[in-house]
Amino acid sequence: MLITLDASSQAPLYQQIVDQTKAAILTGALRSGDPLPSLRQLAADLVTSVITTKRAYQDLEGEGLIKTFQGRGTFVAYLGEESLDRIRQSEAQTRLRDLVSHFLRLGLDADTLTRLFARALAEEVDRK
Amino acid sequence: MLITLDASSQAPLYQQIVDQTKAAILTGALRSGDPLPSLRQLAADLVTSVITTKRAYQDLEGEGLIKTFQGRGTFVAYLGEESLDRIRQSEAQTRLRDLVSHFLRLGLDADTLTRLFARALAEEVDRK
Amino acid sequence: MLITLDASSQAPLYQQIVDQTKAAILTGALRSGDPLPSLRQLAADLVTSVITTKRAYQDLEGEGLIKTFQGRGTFVAYLGEESLDRIRQSEAQTRLRDLVSHFLRLGLDADTLTRLFARALAEEVDRK
Amino acid sequence: MLITLDASSQAPLYQQIVDQTKAAILTGALRSGDPLPSLRQLAADLVTSVITTKRAYQDLEGEGLIKTFQGRGTFVAYLGEESLDRIRQSEAQTRLRDLVSHFLRLGLDADTLTRLFARALAEEVDRK
């Protein structure tokens, strides 16, 4: 598990940590019960401040993805594979709905959108 | 063409103006050469500050969608229907590619994504 | 609306701000749409740091009780009276259940608990 | 008498030991004069550190519930059944008073609170 921060990104540092950690949990790179790096260790690794790592872990805990215990450390929460899949699918559904709604409003028709989706899927599947 | 600001949206006011104006241009509600309200008029209509409307017009001009002429006002840029369609499709393609790439990486398979896309499309087409 | 911090309390400062603000909203002292003091103003009033007031507002926003808008300020969220009452009742129910469960386990019987509850209620109603 | 630590509880480990020991004494599972496991034995049993068990016994001794004799071990303090009952009732009374006071202030009326209490009691009595 490796996090890289992009200082030139629009996204705040803590958000980048959140996003990458979340992705690691959803892909299974981090599994239930796995320990996360300590706040101070992560801050040192990323050359950032403890406040920033703390804020990221706080948000992740708010989402229920990790649990922190004073004096003991921070760990990936216990989530069944079904829960993970439910999260993945519901996020995908929400984003797809927003995207489709947006471009239908802009005048693209259903056929065109379907064609663009198929092309995107084909390209990305190939890249893997 | 009517812009409404949603005070309870997290999106900045200037962004809401940009988004709605852009949508109006891409849907054809605003056509090439159409005049836009003056900065002051728009600010008065939306009960916001000129700084906010100015910021929005600057962004739109930066995207090449509108053009301001000193002393004469602001107008929709001259863009052929092919240009508009190219913009619509390339934006949709980019966002679909990002979305597909993201969720494939998280472990969703192509079939699931296709199913979710079809469902989103069906729901949104119905809503219209 | 007046917040007072007790430095000698076990509860962290931000938590005291959260608790008192939440109480003000639930009692109706603060109503939907009312503006809250700015982060800096509140920090100055309470002689604490902006980080502390920020943390408090962040938690309150996470609970859905307030909304903050960059550049505009922080406001009480729009919650109907039914929502407020649902919050009040569900919190009371949870805490009563925990309390009852705890003391039943310690060996108090239902009659004794009921008697103690009635006494507490009588005393507190009188004090008002 | 068996203590189990819940690693996924937010409560500190020493507090869990305190709570469970206290409950054992108040329920009568541990009686006046009964020996408690040694600090090291308990630490070994719970797979925790002696510092943690020491902290727990200190707190319990501070409350007057146990007594440590240098070189001989730790024992449940001599408390008559009246004392135990007084502790149980006074704790219950205090917590009920706080709870009632809090929710009256938030706008719940006495009838509603009584109804919620009755429901909590009924549910918890059933669960036993």
Next chain:
DNA sequence: GTGGTCTAGACCACT
């Protein structure tokens, strides 16, 4: 060692 809270200050984005 771990996380939890807090300070005093900075710079940026938005209105």
Next chain:
DNA sequence: GTGGTCTAGACCACC
């Protein structure tokens, strides 16, 4: 003016 992010450092609680 508003809130949003970040720093460098401190002290405390828990293990």
